[in-house]
Amino acid sequence: MANSVYQINKGINRSIEFKGLRAQYIWYLGAGILLLLMVYATMYIIGLPSILCVIIIAIAASGLMVKVYALSNKYGEYGMMKAIAKRSIPRLVKCNSRKIFIY
Numbered sequence: 001m002a003n004s005v006y007q008i009n010k011g012i013n014r015s016i017e018f019k020g021l022r023a024q025y026i027w028y029l030g031a032g033i034l035l036l037l038m039v040y041a042t043m044y045i046i047g048l049p050s051i052l053c054v055i056i057i058a059i060a061a062s063g064l065m066v067k068v069y070a071l072s073n074k075y076g077e078y079g080m081m082k083a084i085a086k087r088s089i090p091r092l093v094k095c096n097s098r099k100i101f102i103y
Helices: 025-046 050-075 079-087
Strands: none
Touching: 025 050, 050 079
């Protein structure tokens, strides 16, 4: 059995990049894979046929990979956090009283 060595490209003050995934997307993919593993175990324990479990998990895993890579390419390293934060900023602040300006 040959040992596999994967290169993790990291420069000075740069986030980790692994196989095209940047920063937090590596963690998202890992969490998704663990979730799929738990779903597979649950389906197997319930008594579904093994081949059906594998097919369902393979389709879900390919969808997960496509989605995570799409998010990584669309938003980049910090873009998704910025987009989520931007949604929480109000578009306008309404004030019907002058009380806040008077001491």
